[in-house]
Amino acid sequence: MSQINIKKLAAALGLSTSTVSRAFRNNSDINPLTKERILRMADELGYSPNLYASNLRESKSKTIAIIIPEFDNNFFSQAIKGIEQQARRNGYHTLIYVTEDDVKQEATFIRSLCNGRVEGVVMSASGEGLKHVHLNMLKERGIPLVFFDRCYEDVEATCVTGNDYESSYEATLHLIMNGCKRIAYLVVNKNVSIGKIRMQGYLDALKSAGLPCEDELIIECTNDKEEIYKSIKRSFEKMKPDGAFASVERLAMTTLRYCADVKLEIPSDFKLVCFSCLEIADMLNPPLSTIKQPAFEMGKRAAEILFEALCNKESVTEKQVILLPSTIIPRKSTAVVNNTKAIGL
Amino acid sequence: MSQINIKKLAAALGLSTSTVSRAFRNNSDINPLTKERILRMADELGYSPNLYASNLRESKSKTIAIIIPEFDNNFFSQAIKGIEQQARRNGYHTLIYVTEDDVKQEATFIRSLCNGRVEGVVMSASGEGLKHVHLNMLKERGIPLVFFDRCYEDVEATCVTGNDYESSYEATLHLIMNGCKRIAYLVVNKNVSIGKIRMQGYLDALKSAGLPCEDELIIECTNDKEEIYKSIKRSFEKMKPDGAFASVERLAMTTLRYCADVKLEIPSDFKLVCFSCLEIADMLNPPLSTIKQPAFEMGKRAAEILFEALCNKESVTEKQVILLPSTIIPRKSTAVVNNTKAIGL
DNA sequence: TTGTATGCGTTATCAT
DNA sequence: ATGATAACGCATACAA
Numbered sequence: 061m062s063q064i065n066i067k068k069l070a071a072a073l074g075l076s077t078s079t080v081s082r083a084f085r086n087n088s089d090i091n092p093l094t095k096e097r098i099l100r101m102a103d104e105l106g107y108s109p110n111l112y113a114s115n116l117r118e119s120k121s122k123t124i125a126i127i128i129p130e131f132d133n134n135f136f137s138q139a140i141k142g143i144e145q146q147a148r149r150n151g152y153h154t155l156i157y158v159t160e161d162d163v164k165q166e167a168t169f170i171r172s173l174c175n176g177r178v179e180g181v182v183m184s185a186s187g188e189g190l191k192h193v194h195l196n197m198l199k200e201r202g203i204p205l206v207f208f209d210r211c212y213e214d215v216e217a218t219c220v221t222g223n224d225y226e227s228s229y230e231a232t233l234h235l236i237m238n239g240c241k242r243i244a245y246l247v248v249n250k251n252v253s254i255g256k257i258r259m260q261g262y263l264d265a266l267k268s269a270g271l272p273c274e275d276e277l278i279i280e281c282t283n284d285k286e287e288i289y290k291s292i293k294r295s296f297e298k299m300k301p302d303g304a305f306a307s308v309e310r311l312a313m314t315t316l317r318y319c320a321d322v323k324l325e326i327p328s329d330f331k332l333v334c335f336s337c338l339e340i341a342d343m344l345n346p347p348l349s350t351i352k353q354p355a356f357e358m359g360k361r362a363a364e365i366l367f368e369a370l371c372n373k374e375s376v377t378e379k380q381v382i383l384l385p386s387t388i389i390p391r392k393s394t395a396v397v398n399n400t401k402a403i404g405l
Numbered sequence: 406m407s408q409i410n411i412k413k414l415a416a417a418l419g420l421s422t423s424t425v426s427r428a429f430r431n432n433s434d435i436n437p438l439t440k441e442r443i444l445r446m447a448d449e450l451g452y453s454p455n456l457y458a459s460n461l462r463e464s465k466s467k468t469i470a471i472i473i474p475e476f477d478n479n480f481f482s483q484a485i486k487g488i489e490q491q492a493r494r495n496g497y498h499t500l501i502y503v504t505e506d507d508v509k510q511e512a513t514f515i516r517s518l519c520n521g522r523v524e525g526v527v528m529s530a531s532g533e534g535l536k537h538v539h540l541n542m543l544k545e546r547g548i549p550l551v552f553f554d555r556c557y558e559d560v561e562a563t564c565v566t567g568n569d570y571e572s573s574y575e576a577t578l579h580l581i582m583n584g585c586k587r588i589a590y591l592v593v594n595k596n597v598s599i600g601k602i603r604m605q606g607y608l609d610a611l612k613s614a615g616l617p618c619e620d621e622l623i624i625e626c627t628n629d630k631e632e633i634y635k636s637i638k639r640s641f642e643k644m645k646p647d648g649a650f651a652s653v654e655r656l657a658m659t660t661l662r663y664c665a666d667v668k669l670e671i672p673s674d675f676k677l678v679c680f681s682c683l684e685i686a687d688m689l690n691p692p693l694s695t696i697k698q699p700a701f702e703m704g705k706r707a708a709e710i711l712f713e714a715l716c717n718k719e720s721v722t723e724k725q726v727i728l729l730p731s732t733i734i735p736r737k738s739t740a741v742v743n744n745t746k747a748i749g750l
Numbered sequence: 751t752t753g754t755a756t757g758c759g760t761t762a763t764c765a766t
Numbered sequence: 767a768t769g770a771t772a773a774c775g776c777a778t779a780c781a782a
Contacts, residue, residue: 063464063759065758065759065760066759066760066761067759075768075769076768076769076770077759077760077761077769077770078761078762078768078769078770078771079767079768079769081760081761081762082761082767082768085761089767089768090767090768091767091768094767094768106542106545106546108516108519108520109520109759109760109761110461110520110521110758110759110760111520111521111522112457112460112461112464112466112521112758112759112760113461113758113759113760113761113774114759114760114761115457115760116455116457116458116461116758116759116760116774116775116776117759117760117761117762117773117774118760118761118774119408119457119774121456121457123500131482131483131485131486131489132482132483132486136482137476137477137481137482138476138477140476140501141476141477141503144476144501144502144503145503148502148503153500153502153517153522154500154501154502155468155498155499155500155501156485156489156499156500156501157489157493157498157499158486158489158490158493171453172498174453175453175454175455175456176455176456176457177456177498197451200451201451313684313685313688316688317688339658340658340689343658343661343662343689343690344685344688344689344690345688345689345690345691345692346690347690408775410774410775410776411775411776411777412775412776420752420753421752421753421754422753422754422775422776422777423752423753423754423755423776423777423778424751424752424753426776426777426778427751427752427777430777433777433778434751434752435751435752436751436752439751439752454775454776454777455774455775455776457774457775457776458758458774458775458776458777459775459776459777460776461758461759461760461774461775461776462757462758462775462776462777462778463758463776463777464758
């Protein structure tokens with residue numbers, strides 16, 4: 061099936077390719093009638109300009125990429141939604157890549173984007189490797205990069221993230237105020253930017269309340285569900301925490317399961333708060349206290365910044381850090397109870 | 406900054422462009438040492454082949470598109486994950502488009518894909534308009550299409566979906582067996598393929614149990630949260646159902662909220678079951694009985710089929726319908742209770 | 751194994 | 767307002 065191209069269309073109309081080309085571009089001078097005639101015929105023959113020829117000619121792709129570490133998370137769905145919506149508004153296409161928390165994958169993806177495939181990248185970092193050379197390739201190619209949520213500190217790029225330190229501090233303090241004295245911190249990887257910052261908030265809150273921070277109350281989990289459960293079980297049995305602050309929703313869910321299994325009553329025996337974008341946190345049993353990040357906003361904002369950079373290529377691309385405030389929503393899982401048992405009568 | 410291209414690289418090496426080109430393609434004959442020399446120099450000068458020139462030359466893009474109606478849904482996150490993973494394995498890139506349930510958007514997206522941007526499309530349909538001409542464009546261009554979950558019946562394309570009719574029938578029967586006599590059916594749009602099929606299962610189950618089906622127990626909702634709540638309230642106040650089958654998770658969540666608001670006890674006064682991929686359905690209050698679709702599998706399978714078609718271009722592209730079975734997971738929200746109130750003592 | 755020459759489909763420049 | 771032509775960067779058929 062011989063593809064239709066501009067030459068054939070021109071021939072069929074008895075016109076030149078330049079005229080036909082003009083019909084598909086808005087600005088050029090062309091007789092409205094001719095244009096109409098061309099478009100009609102194009103429609104009939106099923107012609108539309110070949111994308112790759114145009115892109116080659118104009119050296120632009122009208123495409124951006126989103127790179128995220130995972131997908132199992134409400135946060136990322138919502139953020140992507142914000143990015144995609146913004147891209148659509150700007151007439152851009154959106155490529156999506158999931159690294160599954162693998163920095164090597166991330167590097168591979170980035171490399172595959174540098175040959176003109178995209179004009180910009182919005183990304184949430186996948187790890188905390190030390191050399192982020194792969195990201196420099198983008199800069200060399202003049203491809204702007206905007207981080208959201210998880211950033212690499214050593215990379216010069218604007219980052220749209222949450223006020224994680226403050227939120228973590230507050231959430232921990234919230235647990236303390238409501239009576240917790242032995243608070244566990246649940247984290248996937250305490251060396252990754254986000255795990256680290258959130259931990260700092262936790263540590264500082266403990267300190268400011270004069271509570272000791274015990275290493276074994278910092279529970280580092282993997283991404284594997286079984287493993288998470290085991291880590292929690294091990295640490296809880298030994299350390300007997302009376303509360304926990306989970307840096308990631310998934311860890312809180314496993315904690316809830318563990319508590320149910322060992323009949324640890326929430327909130328009387330144990331309190332729990334976590335970062336989460338779950339819309340139905342209030343319908344859980346018990347209703348879960350959450351730190352809610354503005355995920356959609358974050359994605360949208362990151363994309364907006366990217367498109368600004370794309371418009372004024374000349375604009376100063378200084379590294380900016382934009383913090384969008386999270387909201388702490390206290391629910392039953394951290395409520396104060398008249399805990400007669402604990403008081404002793 | 407004058408971009409580096411194959412000519413400059415060749416010049417820098419004192420070689421011809423063809424030799425350089427060969428170094429980046431695996432099959433061609435080339436002296437390994439030359440190749441190595443070229444690659445090293447390329448790395449140094451930051452050269453990689455221009456994507457659009459290559460694509461134009463080879464007329465292939467190594468890209469597929471995913472088109473989905475919405476993003477707020479666990480089902481789609483998981484399905485996309487399956488598709489993206491499969492694409493990655495096949496060395497393809499993945500464009501994503503969200504229609505927000507707008508068939509016009511869908512058509513616009515499709516059109517923008519027909520100029521060579523993608524080699525294939527995986528999509529979940531956004532509506533039930535009658536003319537799906539926009540999809541014929543794909544066929545004309547020889548771009549294979551695979552539906553997942555929601556299909557257009559009039560379009561000749563393979564569809565990977567759930568055994569929705571059977572699941573709906575069973576779920577409704579489950580409610581009946583557990584004592585419900587006035588069962589509501591909650592649906593976003595009863596004319597869309599999936600809403601229609603699921604309704605048929607519901608209706609047939611009622612019929613086979615000898616229960617009447619009352620029109621006003623079929624509650625058609627929009628996508629707007631407020632509206633959903635109002636529709637449910639209106640119908641529930643008038644029709645006093647003692648159970649409901651929700652074709653979409655979101656509707657069930659609103660139902661739960663409504664029940665809480667009006668102190669309708671679940672499962673004693675009212676039972677609820679719904680389609681949902683929520684992993685934490687068992688942690689809701691009450692634990693929610695669900696029909697769980699294999700979302701990840703569905704996406705994966707749809708992508709696999711697409712890539713098969715992409716490999717053997719010649720393969721018979723007959724319309725196939727592949728049904729992946731869902732699992733009904735009964736939980737407390739549909740449990741039988743010793744309902745002394747109801748029995749009258 | 752390497753080089754030469756041509757064309758992929760489009761758009762911009764220049765001429766008419 | 768329209769047409770002729772060159773160039774975008776690459777990959778292949780063919781020649782050496």
